[in-house]
Amino acid sequence: MWPAMITFEHVTKRYPDGTVAVEDLDLVCPTGQITVFVGPSGCGKTTSLRMINRLLEPTEGRILVDGNDVRERDASVLRRDMGYVIQQAGLFPHRTVLDNVATVPMLLGVSRKEARRSAAEQLERVGLVPELGKRYPYQLSGGQQQRVGVARALAADPPIMLMDEPFSAVDPVVRGDLQREFLRLQDDIGKTIVFVTHDVDEAVKLGDQIAVFATGGHLVQVDTPERLLAAPANEFVADFLGGDRGIRRLTFLASDRVGLDESDVVDSTVAPGLLEALGDAGRDWALLVGADRHAVGWVPTSGVPAAAAARPVERTFNPAADSLRVALDSALLSPAGRAVAVDDDGRVLGTAAHADILRAVTDEVARSQRVEAAS
Numbered sequence: 001m002w003p004a005m006i007t008f009e010h011v012t013k014r015y016p017d018g019t020v021a022v023e024d025l026d027l028v029c030p031t032g033q034i035t036v037f038v039g040p041s042g043c044g045k046t047t048s049l050r051m052i053n054r055l056l057e058p059t060e061g062r063i064l065v066d067g068n069d070v071r072e073r074d075a076s077v078l079r080r081d082m083g084y085v086i087q088q089a090g091l092f093p094h095r096t097v098l099d100n101v102a103t104v105p106m107l108l109g110v111s112r113k114e115a116r117r118s119a120a121e122q123l124e125r126v127g128l129v130p131e132l133g134k135r136y137p138y139q140l141s142g143g144q145q146q147r148v149g150v151a152r153a154l155a156a157d158p159p160i161m162l163m164d165e166p167f168s169a170v171d172p173v174v175r176g177d178l179q180r181e182f183l184r185l186q187d188d189i190g191k192t193i194v195f196v197t198h199d200v201d202e203a204v205k206l207g208d209q210i211a212v213f214a215t216g217g218h219l220v221q222v223d224t225p226e227r228l229l230a231a232p233a234n235e236f237v238a239d240f241l242g243g244d245r246g247i248r249r250l251t252f253l254a255s256d257r258v259g260l261d262e263s264d265v266v267d268s269t270v271a272p273g274l275l276e277a278l279g280d281a282g283r284d285w286a287l288l289v290g291a292d293r294h295a296v297g298w299v300p301t302s303g304v305p306a307a308a309a310a311r312p313v314e315r316t317f318n319p320a321a322d323s324l325r326v327a328l329d330s331a332l333l334s335p336a337g338r339a340v341a342v343d344d345d346g347r348v349l350g351t352a353a354h355a356d357i358l359r360a361v362t363d364e365v366a367r368s369q370r371v372e373a374a375s
């Protein structure tokens with residue numbers, strides 16, 4: 001087990017009007033990992049998050065950071081160790097983007113010049129060009145504002161990041177970019193992150209572990225995304241994860257054991273007899289490759305292998321890096337019904353039929369169940 005960093009011990013939060021927002025929460029958010037809180041609206045995600053940095057206090061129970069009760073520390077000092085990103089980025093409207101990011105380090109006593117220098121660095125880290133630093137928040141797109149929010153939370157280099165639906169206000173394409181950049185950044189910085197979202201896909205993509213809450217502030221299940229999808233604790237969790245649970249699981253299965261066939265990979269110098277033989281063997285298509293072994297496209301085995309007539313390969317998969325979900329998608333998008341496997345340099349390794357991929361799925365699922373049973 002990972003060393004604990006943020007620990008909830010029997011935490012209950014009752015608001016003055018009697019609403020129980022969080023009930024008897026026991027949870028460990030491990031060091032250097034992303035813990036995602038998901039659940040329906042009003043289930044206590046924000047309340048739980050805000051108790052970590054003492055914007056709210058628990059009614060019962062306690063929250064520990066590295067074994068120490070957060071209530072023993074001065075709230076303002078505690079918050080310096082915790083970057084906090086909220087839904088609408090929460091930027092200061094009357095300060096430039098650069099000064100928004102430089103604010104916390106300056107409060108910590110860093111000189112203005114130094115704070116601005118490191119702010120410029122943070123902006124670059126989250127993928128914003130330096131010129132944007134001179135603008136005011138209203139002059140940025142929603143996605144850019146959210147990046148500034150993340151940069152600002154990172155500026156004081158806190159060990160903990162609390163992020164409350166930080167990417168929810170942007171369209172799905174920008175959101176995908178932000179998620180990818182966020183994961184790349186986390187690879188570098190390895191913070192302990194608590195990340196709130198409504199979105200199951202986002203949770204599965206980002207979470208090292210996912211905590212599923214139900215209305216009334218009950219924690220229903222905590223698990224890795226993979227195990228959550230494979231074995232939801234009850235119907236509520238299964239419903240919440242949605243209908244594509246089986247397909248989503250493919251994301252976690254490696255494609256390196258898919259059996260590959262090279263016999264239908266040809267270049268333009270292929271002997272006509274070979275295409276005919278492929279046709280006789282029931283293959284309607286051959287994959288034409290260039291001299292560099294990069295895919296040109298699918299050509300009918302009944303014709304000549306001409307690049308001009310080739311049907312494009314829309315998606316390939318790299319067995320060393322991609323999941324079975326990518327492999328299956330590659331097969332489904334191909335006129336031949338066959339996925340195209342490539343190496344790191346994009347050179348074709350071979351092709352695989354739907355059936356080969358589904359066989360690999362069955363094998364991988366059985367293998368992960370054996371691993372599960374053994375652990």
Ligand SMILES: Nc1ncnc2c1ncn2[C@@H]1O[C@H](COP(=O)(O)OP(=O)(O)OP(=O)(O)O)[C@@H](O)[C@H]1O
Nearest residue numbers: 015016017019021040041042043044045046047048
């Ligand atoms: N100040 C308050 N006084 C009374 N009840 C409150 C207060 N703040 C929040 N609540 C209630 O506590 C419950 C949990 O709220 P919270 O904001 O933690 O939910 P959430 O899971 O973050 O929801 P969402 O996904 O909509 O952001 C809700 O029922 C909410 O109405």
Ligand SMILES: [Mg+2]
Nearest residue numbers: 045046047164
């Ligand atoms: Mg909320």
